[in-house]
Amino acid sequence: MVPYHQNHVDKYHQWMKSQELQELTGSEPLTLDEEYEMQLSWRDDEDKCTFIILDKERVNEGLSEVECMVGDTNLFIQQDDDVKTAEAEIMIAESSARGKGFGEQALSLMLLYGIKNLSVIKFIAKIKFGNIVSEKLFKKLGFSEESRSEVFGETTFSWMPENNSNSSLIYQQKFEIQHFQNTQN
Numbered sequence: 193m194v195p196y197h198q199n200h201v202d203k204y205h206q207w208m209k210s211q212e213l214q215e216l217t218g219s220e221p222l223t224l225d226e227e228y229e230m231q232l233s234w235r236d237d238e239d240k241c242t243f244i245i246l247d248k249e250r251v252n253e254g255l256s257e258v259e260c261m262v263g264d265t266n267l268f269i270q271q272d273d274d275v276k277t278a279e280a281e282i283m284i285a286e287s288s289a290r291g292k293g294f295g296e297q298a299l300s301l302m303l304l305y306g307i308k309n310l311s312v313i314k315f316i317a318k319i320k321f322g323n324i325v326s327e328k329l330f331k332k333l334g335f336s337e338e339s340r341s342e343v344f345g346e347t348t349f350s351w352m353p354e355n356n357s358n359s360s361l362i363y364q365q366k367f368e369i370q371h372f373q374n375t376q377n
């Protein structure tokens with residue numbers, strides 16, 4: 193995973209023209225200029241954190257970073273009743289890259305980053321009704337349903353690492369990712 197830089201914006205903008213991705217991620221279409229402004233905001237704002245997900249196999253084949261982009265993951269930090277909370281988002285935009293473990297590995301790393309580097313106590317995820325794949329992924333990593341909004345057509349899931357035995361799954365993931373990286377190097 194790499195920080196979201198200017199050179200990623202063009203491809204990101206192409207991805208977000210997809211109506212399916214807009215619906216699944218609850219995103220509004222932006223102009224290219226607005227996407228560049230958004231990139232600066234994700235880079236500079238204290239309450240935001242974002243990484244672009246790369247396909248490491250393609251990186252190892254020597255392809256350019258832009259050619260290796262498969263998605264992104266974000267944390268949006270908020271103070272909720274004195275509990276440092278982060279809304280987690282994940283998108284594997286390249287449909288050919290889905291179902292290969294990228295989403296799970298990237299989200300696990302992002303949650304670990306939130307716990308260890310940003311001192312996040314609680315995570316939430318807002319998932320559109322019917323997005324079963326995303327629900328299964330977040331539940332697998334320990335999230336459970338907190339509330340439903342008929343108005344927004346989404347369910348809020350939450351996870352507090354201290355309270356949930358599934359946090360061990362994330363640490364397991366971290367180990368496996370490091371092991372994978374070591375064997376690739």
Ligand SMILES: CC(C)(COP(=O)(O)OP(=O)(O)OC[C@H]1O[C@@H](n2cnc3c(N)ncnc32)[C@H](O)[C@@H]1OP(=O)(O)O)[C@@H](O)C(=O)NCCC(=O)NCCS
Nearest residue numbers: 216282283284290291292293294295296319325326328329
């Ligand atoms: C949701 C998404 C991030 C999952 O990422 P992914 O890389 O495809 O998923 P992974 O291969 O890492 O699979 C992780 C888990 O997700 C679930 N999952 C993945 N593909 C699935 C499918 N086709 N059907 C059902 N569950 C599925 C499973 O629980 C899987 O764990 P398992 O392999 O042990 O069963 C990805 O499909 C995506 O970005 N979709 C479009 C955008 C989106 O919906 N973002 C989420 C907004 S809240």
